[in-house]
Amino acid sequence: MRTLRNLDINKSIESRKLIFEEDWFDKFDNFTNYLIFIALITSSVLCLKEINPLSSNDRVGYYLFSLVIVFCLYGFYCKFSEKHLKEIRFYIHREEAKQKILEYGKKYNCRISKISDNFVILNEPINDFSFGNQEKTILVFFKNDTILYTVIKEGIRLNAPVLFSQHFTRRDLKKILQKNDSQQFH
Template identity: 65%
Template sequence: MRKLNNLNITRSIESRKLITEESWWDKFDTFTNYFMFLALIVSSILALGSVKSSANSDLEYFLYGSGLFFGLYGFYCKFTEKHLKEIKFTIHKEDAKQRILEYGKKYNYRISKISNNLIFLNEPTSGYTLGNYEKTIMIFFKNESILYTLIKEGARLNVPVLFSQHIVRIDLKKILTQAKIKNKTKKSYFSLFFFKD
């Protein structure tokens, strides 16, 4: 998990942004990510401007346009990485915590930092990198909602979480808003036909 020095839980919840002390390495890492995505954006814009009409120009527009979109999206993801997104629910706060812990166990997350208002769900980022690097879902609890974000650590750069954040949002919304399923005994066809509830 990425080191978050002196994470202030109360201020993070109030400001809806991770409040931590950043080291010079964290600042350099952020600058490097911004630089990479800006380089991709600028080079894609320059390439789009130099495309000349031909039989292959549609393919060139698509490739350079995709590069531009990816650069803009990556820049946005890095910029909003420490912003906390909110999901509201109508269940009791303790029930919400229990559901999230069950979700973490079901999908084999390493659950850590369990406190009154904070849970970390950690999973390995990749089996191809050296070292034990993780992607972390940080979940802060309010009375009727959660605030969450995903951060990732890497061998050299802590690039932002680009796509799995959308899957996590769908999963969290689903488990926090669905009704609790009651365990019912399975009825036979005969009893379903003649004895209706």
């Protein structure tokens, strides 16, 4: 799990953004991620200037560099917004919602590292192409009849943004918070 030193749960809920003390490594990590995305975007734009999109020989390169730019812009946005909490409404009792989220964590072999009245942390192992043990952390805050959540990733050298699994997590959380017990997890 990424270190979220002195995470202020109440202020995070109020501001809808993770409020914690960032150390120098967190700041350096953010800077490095932004620098990588900006460098890839800049080099792709420079390459696109040299390519004639109407030429059949250059068409593949044109599409490839265009995709790199779109992907990097999306990655930049994901890194920029990873501390912002997304909201999902639910229409069941709060304790039932918490229980369903804990069951979801158990189903996906998450290590549940914190449970409090209005906060749950689920740590899911990531099996990507990297070395060492990495985890995707789902932080869930409870506020009245909504959950506020975000998904962050930790790595050995670089905490890259969570690109696509955040959308799957949102879909799963919406599904488990809206259905009856008889329909859940089938």
